[in-house]
Amino acid sequence: MAASPAQSDVKVPDHVPSDLVFRLGHIVGPEFLSDPYEFYPSLHEKYPPLFYDADTMVGGTWVTIKHADALKALRSSDFTIQNGSIFPRDPEDFFPLIPVEFDPPEHRKYRNILDPMLSPKAVLELSNDIRALANELIDEFIDKGECEFTTDFARPLPVSVFLNLMGLPLDMRDTFVRWVVSLISFAERDKAVQIMAEIREYLSSVIEEKRANPDNGAISRIVHGTVDGEPLGEQEVYGFVFFLFIAGIDTVYAAMNNIWVWLARNPERRREMIAEPENIDSQLEELLRYYGVTFSGRTLVRDLEMNGVQMKAGDRFMCILPACNYDPDVYENPREVDFHRPRKPILTFTGGVHACMGGHLARLEIKIALQEWLRRIPEFDLKPGTQISYLPSGVIGPASVPLVW
């Protein structure tokens, strides 16, 4: 059934036709929270390809759910990533989130500092360490016959990989887990200032240490990196390191939480995966298509027509990537998990210049996690009585995943 255009408290610009104004309830609405992965595919049945979301939560933005339109926008210089700040900061102590808050051509200069470290070839060298970390975590709970997947596996794994990549000691794992959880939790907003101060103090001291004693880790490369022949300023170094921290951890564990709930609920399909280990890359890509976890927000820099709709410079524009991954014009039977689907680019890691820098690493982490888990715990289920629930967050995944075997 088609959704009806809606009234809203948000000031909708005059050039937006009233029949294209909706209140989507993305992230906060009851339909979304009851099951985001039912909500996203259903958007294609209920909404026009491009419309205006006037929900107070998002404050008014154009929305696309179409794969081709999202790619067009993400690759176009008609859109800027600036003014779409995704993380609140103290204006007295402002640091830019690098590279994600820069447009070309500056953007590329910052990316060049770290891209070689995150190339497919470079991340492959981390395979043995990731495999060992995954097995150490499984060792801790396998004999108990149960675990809380998020706390026992999905969070500590990417945190450990992150510490390794950055050149930080592994004994900081639990502290980093605590920091990530507090930063993303809406419920702990009042603690955010204190947590930000703790993170700042720790990372600043590490940055100074790497300045004096360079190594091969990402922090050292950033500290000693240059843009146009000049070293990065103090706030830039911090903003780059801090952004990696917020970009590279909760995304991975949200994706893993989603995937493991699916594995627990679909024993036959799980056995199909185990029976075709050589198809693991396609299996993973399909599960990542199904479970996009975040979005790309932009702002128009000039007036533009798309799909017969006239947008204006200064309008906000949101690519709902998880919905684009269910676009029926691109994926046949999009609601089906099909491990033999013809390869089409998925938008989980977005596209264009800001395509995720950690996409190869994230895929490798989740692939190794799948291989080791399915080898050691091939049969498992959700703990009886479990209700999977989702909290409002910019990174989507179940809050808790209790498993038994």
Ligand code: HEM
């Ligand atoms: C499943 C896991 C992950 C997902 C779904 C994901 C998704 C994304 C998305 C959608 C963007 C684009 C944001 C935008 O357009 O506004 C992005 C950017 C980025 N991600 Fe990831 N990410 C993941 C893992 C990682 C990891 C492990 C790292 C770091 C090691 C990382 C580092 C980055 C960086 C640095 C950017 C900014 C790139 C740029 O602005 O050029 N991500 N990611």
